Amino acid sequence: MTAFLGMPAHAPxxxxxxxxxxxxxxxxxxxxxxxxxxxxLGKATSTIRAKRAAVVGELPDWxxxxxxxxxxxxxxxxxxxxxxxxLEAAVTERGGIVHWARDANEANAIVTSLVQAAGATEVVKxxxxxxxxxxxxxxxAAGGIAxxxxxxxxxxxxxxxxxxxxxxxxxxxxxxxxxxxxxxxEMSDVDPGLTDDPAALAEAARRHLRxxxxxxxxxxxxxxxxxxxxGTLCVLESxxxxxxxxxxxxxxxTVMGIEKVIPTWADLGVFMQLLPRSSTGERMNPYTSMxxxxxxxxxxxxxxxxxxxxxxxxxxADPVGREALHCIRCSACLNVCPVYERTGGHAYGSVYPxxxxxxxxxxxxxxxxxxxxxxxxxxxxxxxxxxxxxxxIPSLLVHLRARHVEESGASVEALTMxxxxxxxxxxxxxxxxxxxxRIYRPLGRRGGGLPPPLAAWTRSRDAPVPPARTFREWxxxxxxxTP
Amino acid sequence: MRIALFATxxxxxxxxxxxxATVAVLERLGHQVDFPAEQTCCGQMHVNTGYQRQAxxxxxxxxxxxxxxxxxxxxxxxxxxxxxxxxxxxxxxQGDLELASRAEAVAARTHELSQLxxxxxxxxxxxxxxxxxxxxxxxxxxxxLLQVGxxxxxxxxxxxxxxxxxxxxxxxxxxxxxxxxxxxxxxxxAMLADKMGxxxxxxxxxxxxxxxxxxxxxxxxxxRLRTGVRTVHLAEILAST
Numbered sequence: 001m002t003a004f005l006g007m008p009a010h011a012p013x014x015x016x017x018x019x020x021x022x023x024x025x026x027x028x029x030x031x032x033x034x035x036x037x038x039x040x041l042g043k044a045t046s047t048i049r050a051k052r053a054a055v056v057g058e059l060p061d062w063x064x065x066x067x068x069x070x071x072x073x074x075x076x077x078x079x080x081x082x083x084x085x086x087l088e089a090a091v092t093e094r095g096g097i098v099h100w101a102r103d104a105n106e107a108n109a110i111v112t113s114l115v116q117a118a119g120a121t122e123v124v125k126x127x128x129x130x131x132x133x134x135x136x137x138x139x140x141a142a143g144g145i146a147x148x149x150x151x152x153x154x155x156x157x158x159x160x161x162x163x164x165x166x167x168x169x170x171x172x173x174x175x176x177x178x179x180x181x182x183x184x185x186e187m188s189d190v191d192p193g194l195t196d197d198p199a200a201l202a203e204a205a206r207r208h209l210r211x212x213x214x215x216x217x218x219x220x221x222x223x224x225x226x227x228x229x230x231g232t233l234c235v236l237e238s239x240x241x242x243x244x245x246x247x248x249x250x251x252x253x254t255v256m257g258i259e260k261v262i263p264t265w266a267d268l269g270v271f272m273q274l275l276p277r278s279s280t281g282e283r284m285n286p287y288t289s290m291x292x293x294x295x296x297x298x299x300x301x302x303x304x305x306x307x308x309x310x311x312x313x314x315x316x317a318d319p320v321g322r323e324a325l326h327c328i329r330c331s332a333c334l335n336v337c338p339v340y341e342r343t344g345g346h347a348y349g350s351v352y353p354x355x356x357x358x359x360x361x362x363x364x365x366x367x368x369x370x371x372x373x374x375x376x377x378x379x380x381x382x383x384x385x386x387x388x389x390x391x392x393i394p395s396l397l398v399h400l401r402a403r404h405v406e407e408s409g410a411s412v413e414a415l416t417m418x419x420x421x422x423x424x425x426x427x428x429x430x431x432x433x434x435x436x437x438r439i440y441r442p443l444g445r446r447g448g449g450l451p452p453p454l455a456a457w458t459r460s461r462d463a464p465v466p467p468a469r470t471f472r473e474w475x476x477x478x479x480x481x482t483p
Numbered sequence: 484m485r486i487a488l489f490a491t492x493x494x495x496x497x498x499x500x501x502x503x504a505t506v507a508v509l510e511r512l513g514h515q516v517d518f519p520a521e522q523t524c525c526g527q528m529h530v531n532t533g534y535q536r537q538a539x540x541x542x543x544x545x546x547x548x549x550x551x552x553x554x555x556x557x558x559x560x561x562x563x564x565x566x567x568x569x570x571x572x573x574x575x576x577q578g579d580l581e582l583a584s585r586a587e588a589v590a591a592r593t594h595e596l597s598q599l600x601x602x603x604x605x606x607x608x609x610x611x612x613x614x615x616x617x618x619x620x621x622x623x624x625x626x627x628l629l630q631v632g633x634x635x636x637x638x639x640x641x642x643x644x645x646x647x648x649x650x651x652x653x654x655x656x657x658x659x660x661x662x663x664x665x666x667x668x669x670x671x672x673a674m675l676a677d678k679m680g681x682x683x684x685x686x687x688x689x690x691x692x693x694x695x696x697x698x699x700x701x702x703x704x705x706x707r708l709r710t711g712v713r714t715v716h717l718a719e720i721l722a723s724t
Contacts (some may be wrong), residue, residue, distance in 0.1 A: 338656045424521070462704075
């Protein structure tokens with residue numbers, strides 16, 4: 001065991017999918033130019049928004065449920081050390097084996113060696129953000145193991161050599177015509193007369209996957225909730241493909257971010273009401289699978305649970321920022337976010353996009369590696385209203401911006417902000433600055449351009465013309481007071 | 484009642500008619516308005532851009548300027564939102580606990596215009612006349628941070644001659660977001676385009692709101708497109724006779 005020195009580590013570079021290749025504004029600009037993407041996203045998010053609003057409106061105690069969800073998560077994070085050990089003991093007692101992974105590299109190595117030890121060269125996967133986060137499929141491929149995604153949307157993404165763009169609906173950026181093209185191109189066993197009828201597309205995927213389900217000896221999953229007191233793992237899904245992966249193979253390996261633990265069985269009742277309504281806009285999700293260790297003669301006979309840190313302890317060390325770890329991955333914040341709706345998920349560069357990604361990814365990687373994300377929001381607050389566990393995302397964004405500025409060196413912006421603070425902390429200096437600004441009045445005609453950085457404003461918006469008299473001048477003239 | 488006006492740096496500098504209109508409405512209702520000349524800016528731009536240390540002198544200035552005043556009003560949901568939800572938080576984060584508790588006390592006496600009129604002064608009909616077709620955009624910070632609810636709409640419905648038309652997707656952000664409008668200008672502009680489309684779809688002559696900043700953004704876009712639709716602050720409509 002190594003001695004713990006200093007701050008907890010962030011998610012390492014060079015592995016997994018938490019960092020984009022370019023800052024958000026540049027990636028967003030490209031996304032905005034994709035008219036097809038804008039249409040696909042606008043249609044999909046507005047449909048989910050309406051469904052969510054309808055089923056949330058049915059519950060008279062929705063606000064109490066949100067408060068309960070928040071309280072349970074806050075307790076789980078405050079006592080994470082204790083609950084994780086309790087979970088480990090409960091899982092072990094029921095015949096499971098628990099592994100601790102400090103980061104993506106350790107988790108990938110553990111899973112790869114477990115699959116190799118089971119003698120498998122193919123695995124079937126349940127949709128899992130944690131395994132996307134650590135780039136498990138790439139690591140398995142490097143170890144000579146083919147991983148097959150079985151969630152329909154993940155399958156579309158995998159076959160399309162693409163990246164997920166949404167927490168819940170990874171292929172939200174694709175419409176059915178595009179999906180048909182991907183299937184025709186990538187599925188060797190597909191009917192060449194395939195139409196873009198959703199039922200036909202689902203049937204094609206079903207035939208393609210069935211063979212894998214029946215032959216695979218190892219299944220890999222993530223987890224929605226892990227109950228510390230019983231050692232029960234829980235996965236919610238819509239298709240039943242997850243249940244096939246969780247029950248058919250001889251060996252089941254589950255990768256779980258350490259923040260997924262909840263204290264008691266009874267706590268599940270709160271999240272079972274919050275999550276389906278917030279994510280798919282359903283009263284109840286079609287498939288809820290729960291398992292506790294190993295049951296002789298029924299289901300997988302070997303169960304491994306990999307507990308993943310990968311920057312979570314570093315996030316936990318920030319008393320304000322740690323609230324991001326309360327997230328239950330419902331994606332309601334993405335669906336209501338006016339920024340996400342226009343840029344899509346790829347622009348965020350991380351497997352966690354949208355408002356929650358903007359506060360989670362920078363904390364997992366260290367802020368400097370995702371420095372543009374806390375600014376990828378107009379702070380409109382729609383995410384906070386929609387969050388089923390009341391994560392105050394706008395406040396977290398403001399907090400992370402402050403941390404970013406505090407951790408960064410001198411810049412033109414920092415000098416400008418310092419100068420503005422100096423000017424505006426004195427009414428006399430402020431008044432002089434107002435009068436000085438008036439020399440731009442003759443330039444301020446409609447359609448004119450301002451100098452950088454305000455040129456970004458006048459590219460699409462006219463600048464206001466400074467008035468002949470400021471309000472304080474008018475007041476002084478009217479009331480005869482001196483400033 | 485004696486009411487102290489926080490004009491906001493933006494209205495003071497660029498949109499003085501908004502601050503004048505606030506004075507006019509309150510005086511017409513029989514109240515006495517003070518303008519403490521030591522005021523400058525609430526510091527929201529600094530806080531929301533990450534410069535909390537540099538915001539601290541502005542927060543201290545606000546607190547010291549308005550501490551002697553019993554009732555304070557500002558014609559901006561966003562600035563009042565910052566005063567109410569950020570001033571004490573920033574002071575605490577910067578280690579100034581004494582300022583934080585003073586900021587909390589002053590914030591509790593600071594009201595956005597529609598809240599002051601309806602909650603404190605108990606009026607919905609301010610005696611205004613404005614014979615135009617108007618669409619109301621609920622700005623994000625007034626809607627979600629301050630939860631002004633339908634107060635501005637109740638004030639507008641009581642204005643004689645005013646034809647209030649419903650705005651589609653009214654509660655979606657216009658894309659301003661302070662320095663977001665410059666740092667993420669392309670996304671901001673895409674959001675603005677949809678907001679403008681909805682405003683133009685109403686056939687309104689005027690788009691109104693309770694924040695000069697969002698109106699500067701929407702109005703700047705409408706002007707660039709030569710739409711002929713104007714932006715007018717809620718206070719200016721309420722002051723009109």
